[in-house]
Amino acid sequence: MSKLANDTRVFKINPEIDVQNVRFENRYGYILAGHLYLPKDSKDGEKYQAIAITGPFGAVKEQSSGLYAQTLAERGFVTLAFDQSMTGESSGRRRNVGSPDIFVEDFSAAVDFLGKQKFVDREKIGILGICGLGSHALTAASIDVRIKAVATSVMYDMSDSMWKGLNNTKTEEEREKEKDYLAQIRWEDVDSGKQIGGYHELPFDKNGNPVRATKLLPNELPKDADPVTTEFYNYYVKRAYHPRSINSAMIWDATTPWGYYNFPLQQKIETIRAPKLIVTGAAAHSRYMAEEAYERLTEPKELVEVPNATHTDLYDQMDKIPFDKFGSFFKENMK
Structure with a gap:
């Protein structure tokens, strides 16, 4: 065997x-x-x-x-x-x-x-x-x-989830902001010569600005975490953690949405x-x-x-x- x-x-x-x-x-x-x-x-x-x-x-x-x-x-x-x-x-x-x-x-x-x-x-x-x-x-x-x-x-x-947001909640204004965010990421990438990590499904803060991060899921779940984040956390960080898994231990390259927007x-x-x-x-x-x-x-x-x-x-x-x-x-x- x-x-x-x-x-x-x-x-x-x-x-x-x-x-x-x-x-x-x-x-x-x-x-x-x-x-x-x-x-x-x-x-x-x-x-x-x-x-x-x-x-x-x-x-x-x-x-x-x-x-x-x-x-x-x-x-x-x-x-x-x-x-x-x-x-x-x-x-x-x-x-x-x-x-x-x-x-x-x-x-x-x-x-x-x-x-x-x-x-x-x-x-x-x-x-x-x-x-x-x-x-x-x-x-x-x-x-x-x-x-x-x-x-x-x-x-x-994945294309719809990135472009439209979960349950189609992303607005046209957010999509335009996301284009600006991705453009900035590309300049940072080319100027530094280093990959920039970021969310593949971009969240926005209370002021309507894109959120940056270096890890997809937190080491500890916040008390006010939403049900979807909680569900993923319990799988990837708790019961099925793997160090090579992006969702467990890392984050996507921040340019990941680029292709999914252009080629659904x-x-x-x-x-x-x-x-x-x-x-x-x-x-x-x-x-x-x-x-x-x-x-x-x-x-x-x-x-x-x-x-x-x-x-x-x-x-x-x-x-x-x-x-x-x-x-x-x-x-x-x-x-």
Whole structure:
């Protein structure tokens, strides 16, 4: 049984599942770091269905995506949990930069990698995006017809969330101020020769000015923290802390919104040929994004709203994540 050297996964590890460190290259030359999970009781000479998994936005493969990968490997799939370009253990001289184009490409690069494995049936490869990577997964499936089934879990539309704000609350005046803020960040970056960290979803102070920060989540949660911040804090800082996770220990490059403003995600999701499964929590603050994407999708499609589940419940709560549903969806749709 292959084991990871310096294993830093933050979830309960199943020692019966074979997992290996892997590296693969995307179309832009970034080297992506992944954990390849082999099916329980896999046999030499057989070809298996495979699923590439990443997310949430700002997380690493040792967190939620690895838990999903391990659990679906227990259900008979070859699975690949990977870090997006410029994050985690993946390459990139500039670190923690979000890009709609590159992150979408990363899914197709993962399909490339899986399709080259002798134990994978390249006609039976699917993808699963968690949280903000859900919108990237749907975007990837819009063009890459090698993806035979696509699923999302508590998906965020990252472009809409950045440009419009959560629940579409950002004003036109705030958007104009944000353009000025990003312009200033670029000058500071080029003048200093150093990356400037900042929020990817820009908050504003009581005077209506953009807020700067050097860490996404605080070391200690303020008593007046809002419910969404509290939820993310409890996952990333408390129960699933990982030092390579942007959300746990760092912050995004402050220019991250730049690409998402100019090149929105999900522009052609109505054209996805593959079957679609959209899973969200009935109590998730992101639920409306999943419902909006689902309405735009064409058949075959399915929406599952897990009762009493919040957004981060579907990151790691084994009694709430519908793994049986994910498993049956991929199994039946990649025949």
